[in-house]
Amino acid sequence: MNTEEPFIQTVSRPAAGITAAVNEGAAGSYLLLEAPSPLRTLSSAPWGGGFGYHRTIINRKVDKTYACGDPVTEMNGFLEAAGLNSEETACLLTSVHMSGLGQNHLRMDDPAAVKVRADDEAARSLFDTSDSKLDVSSEPYREAQSFFETLDGRPDIRGRGKASLSAAADRDSANSVNGIGTGEAATAAAADTGIAVSAWVTVGYSNMARAGRGLPASALFPGTINIIVAVEGELTDEAMVNAVITATEAKAAALQDLGVALEDGSGATGTTTDAVLIASTQRGRLHRYAGTATYLGHMIGRSVYEAAMQSGMAYKKALALS
Secondary structure (H helix, E strand, O other), X not given: OOOOOOOEEEOOOOHHHOEEXXXXXXXXXXXXXXXXXXXXXXXXXXXXXXXXXXXXXXEEEOOOOOOOOOHHHHHHHHHHHHOOOHHHEEEEEEOOOHXXXXXXXXXXXXXXXXXXXXXXXXXXHHHOOOOOOOOOOOHHHHHHHHHHHHHOOOOOXXXXXXXXXXXXXXXXXXXXXXXXXXXXXXXXXXXXXXXXXXXXXXXXXXXXXXXXXXXOHHHOOOOOXXXXXXXXXXXXXXXXXXXXXXXXXXXXXXXXXXXXXXXXXXXXXXXXXXXXXXXXXXXXXXXXXXXXXXXXXXXXXXXXXHHXXXXXXXXXXXXXXX
């Protein structure tokens, strides 16, 4: 049995074919992310907020004194001055200088090559009470197997006649879920290159906060931790929301490890104006979940944490020099 975990590696190339650049010009400073085709997005910011499709994403720096009665109109003016299409662009605002940008890019080989994982073994042990090999045709086994396949974002392959987690079977099933006929499975499988995740984070915590604790209105000014996550893969709506949760948990973990705390010593979980944007290609492997028990969730958490630590350390250094 193969118990080898897939190899997750840090790479230099962003996921989803995105090009990334920091622009400094008359229109102001901003991180510009451009994708070759529209990405499905879920954003907490008002500019391209909620669910949508966007080819361009920006994280724009503004002064801490930024205040606007009609921020959408103001942003549209900024985009026009920058030569960007407002309908194709999702935007975030931050008071953090782009020199403090943190980023991390991860890629993993096709996880379908993993035939047996520790959690699969644990499930099997529930039903294997003899010295004989487990009957893989039994309903309890198939149900346990299906649970862990679904948790990992792998499609249910019950009814295939064999309880195999071979790369070929998993790829065929994934393509079937994505609406690709079996005759096209061999061609489509070649495009299923595993999972790729990128995170870009800007951390500023002059207006740090702890969720669950009240703050005066005077604390509501832009300091902001902005998180942008890009994924190569197809995410359900539930998985997109799950990705927001995982990214937020990673942010809070980074703040904890950075030692960011309120005056009473309790750890900050964020700032009063944080934003999260998740973007996916909606092509390739189907993901129904993005929690930390899944490959995708692990990669989102790790990439956001690493990027937040980079930016947080840069912000700490800037505070020490100010």
